Amino acid sequence: MGCCQPIDKVTAIVEQYKGEKGALIPVLHAVQKELGYLPKDALETIAAGLNIPASEVYGTTTFYTLFSTKEKAENIIRVCESGPCHVSGYQKVLEAIKEELNIEVGEATEDKKFYLEMTACLGVCAEAPAIMINDKTYVNLTPEKVKALLASF
Amino acid sequence: MNYIETDGVKIVLRNFGKIDPLKVEEYVARGGYESLKKALTAMTPEAVIEEVKASGLRGRGGAGFPTGLKWSFTKKDADQKYIVCNADEGEPGTAKDRLIMTGDPHGLIEGMAIAGYAIGATKGFIYCRGEYTTSINTLNHAINQARENGFLGENLFGTDFTFNLEVRSGAGAYVCGEETALIESIEGHRGMPRFKPPFPGGAGLWGKPTVVNNVETLANVPVILDKGADWYKSIGTEKSAGTKIFILCGNLRNTGALELPFGMTVREVMETYGGGLLTGRDLQMVHLGGAASGIMPPALIDTPLTYEDLQAVGQGLGSGVILAIDDQKDFMSYICSNTHFFEHESCGKCTPCREGTARINEILHRIAAGDGTLEDLDNLKDLGEMMQISALCGLGQAAPTPVLTSLEHFMDKYVEAVSGKKNEVNEEAVATEAIHKSYYEAAPIKLD
Ligand SMILES: Cc1cc2nc3c(=O)[nH]c(=O)nc-3n(C[C@H](O)[C@H](O)[C@H](O)COP(=O)(O)O)c2cc1C
Ligand code: SF4
Ligand code: FES
Numbered sequence: 001m002g003c004c005q006p007i008d009k010v011t012a013i014v015e016q017y018k019g020e021k022g023a024l025i026p027v028l029h030a031v032q033k034e035l036g037y038l039p040k041d042a043l044e045t046i047a048a049g050l051n052i053p054a055s056e057v058y059g060t061t062t063f064y065t066l067f068s069t070k071e072k073a074e075n076i077i078r079v080c081e082s083g084p085c086h087v088s089g090y091q092k093v094l095e096a097i098k099e100e101l102n103i104e105v106g107e108a109t110e111d112k113k114f115y116l117e118m119t120a121c122l123g124v125c126a127e128a129p130a131i132m133i134n135d136k137t138y139v140n141l142t143p144e145k146v147k148a149l150l151a152s153f
Numbered sequence: 154m155n156y157i158e159t160d161g162v163k164i165v166l167r168n169f170g171k172i173d174p175l176k177v178e179e180y181v182a183r184g185g186y187e188s189l190k191k192a193l194t195a196m197t198p199e200a201v202i203e204e205v206k207a208s209g210l211r212g213r214g215g216a217g218f219p220t221g222l223k224w225s226f227t228k229k230d231a232d233q234k235y236i237v238c239n240a241d242e243g244e245p246g247t248a249k250d251r252l253i254m255t256g257d258p259h260g261l262i263e264g265m266a267i268a269g270y271a272i273g274a275t276k277g278f279i280y281c282r283g284e285y286t287t288s289i290n291t292l293n294h295a296i297n298q299a300r301e302n303g304f305l306g307e308n309l310f311g312t313d314f315t316f317n318l319e320v321r322s323g324a325g326a327y328v329c330g331e332e333t334a335l336i337e338s339i340e341g342h343r344g345m346p347r348f349k350p351p352f353p354g355g356a357g358l359w360g361k362p363t364v365v366n367n368v369e370t371l372a373n374v375p376v377i378l379d380k381g382a383d384w385y386k387s388i389g390t391e392k393s394a395g396t397k398i399f400i401l402c403g404n405l406r407n408t409g410a411l412e413l414p415f416g417m418t419v420r421e422v423m424e425t426y427g428g429g430l431l432t433g434r435d436l437q438m439v440h441l442g443g444a445a446s447g448i449m450p451p452a453l454i455d456t457p458l459t460y461e462d463l464q465a466v467g468q469g470l471g472s473g474v475i476l477a478i479d480d481q482k483d484f485m486s487y488i489c490s491n492t493h494f495f496e497h498e499s500c501g502k503c504t505p506c507r508e509g510t511a512r513i514n515e516i517l518h519r520i521a522a523g524d525g526t527l528e529d530l531d532n533l534k535d536l537g538e539m540m541q542i543s544a545l546c547g548l549g550q551a552a553p554t555p556v557l558t559s560l561e562h563f564m565d566k567y568v569e570a571v572s573g574k575k576n577e578v579n580e581e582a583v584a585t586e587a588i589h590k591s592y593y594e595a596a597p598i599k600l601d
Pocket of ligand 3: 080081082083084085086120121122123124125128129130245246247
């Protein structure tokens with residue numbers, strides 16, 4: 001992982017945003033992008049750097065579902081469970097993913113390659129059912145298609 | 154996202170598919186930024202507000218509040234004001250703002266600059282949901298281009314008006330679509346709604362007067378200035394002027410987003426553009442307007458899609474979602490998935506919503522598990538009505554709408570679920586509940 005310790009990278013990100021109004025959420029996004037998640041020492045570094053109480057940094061972080069304080073896996077799968085995906089049959093897609101990866105919702109595969117969770121609407125409801133893997137959205141899924149998709153990772 | 158082409162007039166999607174959204178010169182070649190120039194060089198801020206008022210434009214974020222009126226309520230004298238674009242697009246079923254942001258980002262930027270001029274804001278924020286990575290990248294690219302070409306920045310078109318724009322990414326919280334929660338989130342806090350008053354127009358972002366408008370609302374503005382309020386008012390109906398993007402989804406042959414003048418009926422849109430239901434299926438219900446709007450029975454689908462006609466039958470246009478649900482889908486499991494959503498998204502700040510969403514969800518899942526009673530139905534109604542009058546923000550006030558409207562129109566299904574076939578387990582709803590349980594267990598791990 002390059003030249004520096006992860007925590008130095010966090011410090012560098014904080015420096016970049018310091019002084020900007022409402023910097024906390026952009027910093028959390030940037031740090032999570034760098035480290036994959038938001039470990040405790042990163043949150044403490046952010047709190048000290050932005051001069052915000054650590055309790056507030058933690059409270060804000062855990063309020064938002066896109067932020068994670070635990071290491072999940074290399075790839076995060078989010079299955080949409082909102083109304084349009086519900087009536088278009090997300091359940092079968094979810095079953096196929098669980099079967100293929102042999103995990104339940106809220107679990108990672110043993111090799112830490114995939115983590116599975118649910119999400120609300122992804123904004124592609126006319127092409128339901130939909131899932132997101134990392135920052136890409138996949139639509140019009142069927143059990144067969146989703147299995148092929150997973151195999152491509 | 155599927156886009157359905159229509160023959161009619163296009164306003165917010167006028168450039169969709171006709172230009173390369175990443176090239177500002179293509180937007181300019183189609184008359185882009187002319188309205189901003191006109192506003193800055195030939196109109197006073199008051200005249201811009203009057204034009205928008207006269208056009209009849211109403212907010213497309215769900216509440217339908219008259220846009221010009223909202224602008225005119227902004228506190229006049231302040232050292233700093235803000236215009237904020239609500240691009241959180243969290244209402245399940247809504248897939249329209251991303252079409253504008255990815256298909257014609259300069260249309261939104263121009264609308265924001267005009268709005269900024271009208272209310273006296275020199276700075277704007279676009280709060281875009283975090284999942285929309287393509288929209289965020291496209292907007293940032295377009296903002297840079299606009300700046301390089303003199304459409305954003307200082308002394309625009311040789312005037313003393315300065316306007317800058319910044320994109321902020323949300324992080325996955327439906328409640329952040331509520332305008333004061335959105336403001337809290339931009340400030341870097343948990344997205345919890347504020348008590349109103351003060352309204353954002355008086356004291357919003359960092360305590361400064363702030364106008365929050367939806368993407369689609371703002372994207373209408375350049376066209377209103379270009380073609381005039383009278384032209385705009387001639388489209389749609391008297392009380393619902395202009396066009397609206399509708400999202401056809403669910404169990405239809407064709408699904409997609411499309412821009413139509415207000416006034417077609419739900420049935421006409423579903424049949425003309427949605428191609429109707431699959432052969433051999435009947436319509437069970439339409440969930441119209443988004444997860445927080447009413448459930449419409451087949452008997453009401455000849456209602457025109459306008460603010461006034463829908464209101465008259467106890468329904469709402471919401472964000473423009475038309476979710477068709479056929480008779481093969483299980484009623485109770487659909488309702489349960491909806492109440493689960495609101496329980497999960499309630500921010501927990503006020504008791505009526507925090508407890509109300511949880512109890513409603515619990516009662517419905519109990520009914521689905523075959524353990525419901527007639528008394529549960531009364532309790533659902535009481536709880537829902539209590540939330541409508543006492544919840545702090547629109548989330549808690551609107552969350553019971555699908556339950557209350559479906560109790561009104563589908564009482565037979567509820568009665569069947571709690572009596573007669575009592576103790577009959579609804580397998581589908583129970584399976585959904587199992588998914589929900591594991592979802593909660595996936596909550597963040599506490600530090601130490
Ligand atoms: C829980 C909740 C979620 C909302 N989500 C959105 C949203 O995603 N996008 C939006 O434009 N408005 C949303 N709204 C409405 C906004 O609070 C606000 O009314 C709107 O942004 C005003 O813009 P408009 O007047 O242009 O419609 C939401 C409201 C509530 C109560
Ligand atoms: S109504 Fe719900 S979402 Fe709104 S403030 Fe109360 S608890 Fe939060
Ligand atoms: S409901 Fe699944 S993408 Fe909108």
